[in-house]
Amino acid sequence: MAVERELAPSPSSESAAASASETSPSGAEPLPGANGAVDVLEAGGMPGDSREPVRMDVPNPPGPVSVSPDGATLAYLVRAGTGFRLELCPAGGGGPTTLDLPFSPLPDEAAEGEPGTGEGPAWSPDGRRLAVAGAHPGHAGSAIWLVVVETGESRLLVDHRAADRGPRWSPDGALVAFTSRPEGRADTVCMAFADEPGPAIALTDGRQDDRDPAWSFDGSLLAFRRRHGEVSGDHDLWVATLATGELRQLTGKPGKAGLGGKPANRWGLRWAPDRLQMAYVTDEREWDIIAVINGENGAGWTLAGEAGDKADPRWDPAGKKILYTRSQGTTTACCVKGTSAATATVLDPGDGVASSPRWLGEGRVVYRFGDPRRAATLVVQDAVEGATRITLPAPEGTIPVTSVTAGEDAGVTTADGATPLTGDGSPAEADGAPEVTPPTAASPDAPSIEGDASEGTEVPTADAGRGLPEPIAGYVTPGSFEVEVDEGVTLSGLTYRLPERSGPAPAVISLGDGPPRRHGSEVQPLEQGLAAADLWVYAPNGRGIAGYGRSVSDTQAAMADQEVEIGDLVTVAVAVRTREGVIDQAPAFVGRGYGGTLALLTAGRPGLARAYVAIDPVADWDQELDEADPAWRAWITEHLGVPAVQRGRVATHTPTTYAGLLDGPVLLVGTGDASPGRAAQLRGFAALLDELGVSYELAEVPAGESPDAVAERVAEFLRGALAPDPMTGAEPETADDEVGGRAELPVDEGASDETVGDGGTEPARG
Template identity: 25%
Template sequence: MSRPLAIDDLYRFAVPGDPDLSPDGERVVYTLTTQDAAQDRPVSCLWEVRADGGPPRRLTCGPADSSPRWSPDGTSVAFLREGRLHLLPAAGGEAVPVGGDDHQHGPPVWSPDGTRIACSALVPRKDENAPVVVDRLWYKADGAGLLGQGGVHVFVIDVASGDTRRLTSGDIRAGAPAWSPDGTRLAFAAALADDRDLTGRYPVQVIDATAEGAEPRAAGFTAGTAGEVVWYADGTALLVSGRTTVSAGHEELFRLPLDGSEPVPLTTSLDRNVMTGGPGYPGARPAFVGDDILFCARDRGVTRLYRADAAGITELPLPAGTGIGGCSVAAKAGRAALITADRATFGEVALLDLGTGEVTALTGHTADALPDVTLYPVTEREFTVSDGTRVHGFLIRDPGAPAGGPLLVDVHGGPHNAWAPHADAAHLYHQELAARGWTILALNIRGSDGYGEDFYTAAVGAWGEADERDILEPVRELIGEGLVHPRRVALTGYSYGGFMSCWLSARSDVFAAVVPGGVVTDLRSDAGTADIGPPLTEIEIGGLDRQAELSPLTYVDGVRAPTLILHGDADERCPAGQAEEWFHALRVRGVPVRLVRYPGASHLFILTGRPSHRADYCRRVVDWVTEHTVLDGRGADHE
């Protein structure tokens, strides 16, 4: 007999990610993340599943194994164990460390001949207790803390000897490198100009990987921001994700010739944001299939798979409702390994035949881990707000729940992220509240990704002002339909959603309870204290006057709703001082308020942090909104 998903079920989750398909297309190595209750930590191990079927098998025991990458000859897998490079024989055996450095490596990248591995790596401070001396901004990063002037550099490790060579120097932040087809050069994104911390520019660099003392040279995107870099087969150009200007808007794919010519846009006609992947932003690195390009982009909340060829761009017809959370291509085998998600699964490994389009599921981790659980359905809704804008979103509720019950509005982060209609391993309070008769409304408001660039940029320079109606008017519509009770409406959100929760609670009396998480409340102080504060604030908001006008703290006198603030103590993206300012402002004004701080927790702790913190976060949301939306005994029909 099935039951609803409970918050404590997070200790049973088994979620796959980061697939890598062997060169012959026969074996998929991937990570599987579970939770260790005794140690209070996530555990990531390497698993393997064969393309021809059979049960998956575990290859390593973790607890922090990640980024598996097959060697070009398919005889070994390079991976990271707690940030250090290791090799695992494909035929079986123990993993062995490679290289003698103590750096925190990024994903390994094999040279075409399989003799070397390149990666970007964080160079740690030599003495954690020594003063940190900095001359530029961006001297810290969420999840890593203070970086000082150590930087993130490009390294090459000789596989046979373990000899490690650093190719870059100075105070730089290098992105993931890519080998040229002949194995002589590496391309990567990195800012080298003296004013790099002020401009936000992140050009593409190319460096000779064979010569001692070689210096990187800028190859393009000198006025823009580059992301993932992939070489064309003839070595004359690079496939680059990014933007040619430092501005808000869609990330696109470009062909960047190495003869000094301007980048050529490849995906503008799609009018969708290219998704290269990251925590909370599902996608995958673009890859070549012959002359065609396989890449991910988001549409109406779902990350989809596309193919660009000489005739244009087409979406690959995956099973209805399927979203992509990872993709690895074995071009010669005509196959791709995918991480797929849908309304019933948190993620599974699947195999895509690039010729026929057939998708074959290879794992069933969600069903194995939660065989007795059934998720409440997600239904789509669209609302037309007063200026004619169409706002798309999702309702989660028990179909048997009576009308006139409580409503939780949840605002996503970003602001350029989006809700998806898939099983959600982070916001477990959705299912818990649905089991108690609540309706959950998850709206992709102005600024959300997946609805075209005009919609994506519609709240730039107008956070809160432009998009508040996208929340308030749909709520009024649901109240008018009789689906929810007008005095039992609660509001929550994280990151940008935390900003909007504070903003709306100061400018509206609709909400009976508010739970902002990972908040920004004063855009001026956030600009000077967040790890990416200045570029983000200037691009998204503007100057100091506008920052003041759009700060929730400016309107705090209007807050009446009981407020629970949830925040990570080690959050460098939205520093904890933002939560303290809101807490102080509400407390001295006599508003019922509580602040909960999670020790050691970064901004992404609700996705990747301690399971005890994640469970506590979800329980507190449930308890707070339940407590503060109880009617006063005058009856559900009283207004």
């Protein structure tokens, strides 16, 4: 049954809480046991902690960046409430400006959600206009809008009933190619004249998914991706000859051997600026690699095949180098590699997450970078190792985040808002917040390289910061922890613990959003908030997540019938209990979305968890698929199956199957930012728990709250659920058996064996 509680709203959410008490996320009926408010901790930690929580602002991260033809201006989208706005920022420094548009702009993302496919608004070759995807004024689909940069004047490129995205200008600026999905048809490659309104000209027939067009340097060829057969994740490369309309297949052709011969996913198409060669990303190897293919004869070779998943390749203006990102473990580095070079150069320290790399000209690059203590922002540097990094001003608007001060002087900034620099040019640490950087998977001993400008390096105006932004006060630098879960399969992740704390702490295993989203070395408000509550937090990256090679990313799909994810979590939980500084008791499992689903599924292993927290969990896969975006739907069906066809398999990935086995305190959290489908799934799961007589707490966080509002609510719940027994200082004895010096947690092998007539699984009755 739900436990109804009076929760005090945070100061920033009183008005939101008032309205949320009448409606739940997405305007649905109120969730039982919740009043729409958020319980805010009175102190930033466990009992006796004297630190004060301080609400501060974190920059609103910019979306993928597009650079104007002259390299002087950056265009990108920024979140604004529930939508986005279009901003322009000088590449040499200075504050961003917002274009006032008559439509709501939409991110330019590939349908299958491959990493590094976001383009940002598309500049016309003369730099006067931007092509932007946005909401159509007359129907529910999306459209391509042409925006005059100087005035913001906008018009539709094509007015038809379809979902249009991904505009790409021809080299002469006369045409715009784009991906269109007309009603009742597949993705189609189309183009239209840019100077006057007119119809869409279809280059493909719409019988199978054709998407993501890319113009050759001379405008003679238009490359695109075509879905390979019925496998939604695989794509071949094709080219259209504009003069004749001929379509030619470059990869995946019968009889083609070597690179490009077998079915694979290929994306990120980029033509060289001076020849008919195209760089792209393919998953044909153990890691995602960057390959080059000849657009005329289909001959290809590997350009960047080192360890790590590559993404977002970009040719330099001379066509001699490729800029790209490389993800390995929890970090993503920005790299550059010459077309004939043996190795790549890493441009950033390799201790955070880089994305959206772009050339500015004259050997300079811009990319988005953030780390566990700094929100992502745009940085500019020369394309050489060790160059000074220049921080561009953050987009207008901020995201409020509660942090915990470590002293009165924490968070000191210079007059221009930059981080104070020490004598050697490195950022000065905030008083009381020492930074200890552990080795990372991508760069074991990566040094910080921000500092004073070297000779010959142009420094932007005084409006731009130098080095990296100030760390968020109270945020910790995470450590790393690896667990071998199978022969040859090791899962790694990040640990969060206040460095000034001594003695063991209760453990929390945070599953984040679950696969396929990686828990990376970037700002993570949930894990940081739990660490501030004096908990030891481990965020592992499980199977199905990229950045660890095919042996990790692909084995969840191959072993879906074996409930391999929960088996891995058993091993992780045992390993966590043996860690120094961790109380030897069952950990709590916390997750959001599919991560929340996995947290609830651990109930299928009685004794594994001491508490369960699920934030907007997936509880009904049929309902989830009804509203899933194409990328998420493709991942679900590939890795878990289709409910109508594989009910037994899907049932073992559904929390209702194990609801009656929940043997510890349960917290369900619904957020106002969740989709209507997720809100409905949460209500349905709560109703099932009521039917089964399983006690739980249910809280609701209003839309628009700070990212760490959920962390505050979860931390308060876990402080009680994980508190050691007051008489013994430890949890009550459990049924765990000691085998070989390690706790072997019992497994209920019959928990999912009983099926009902429709092929599903009967929920356990406890």
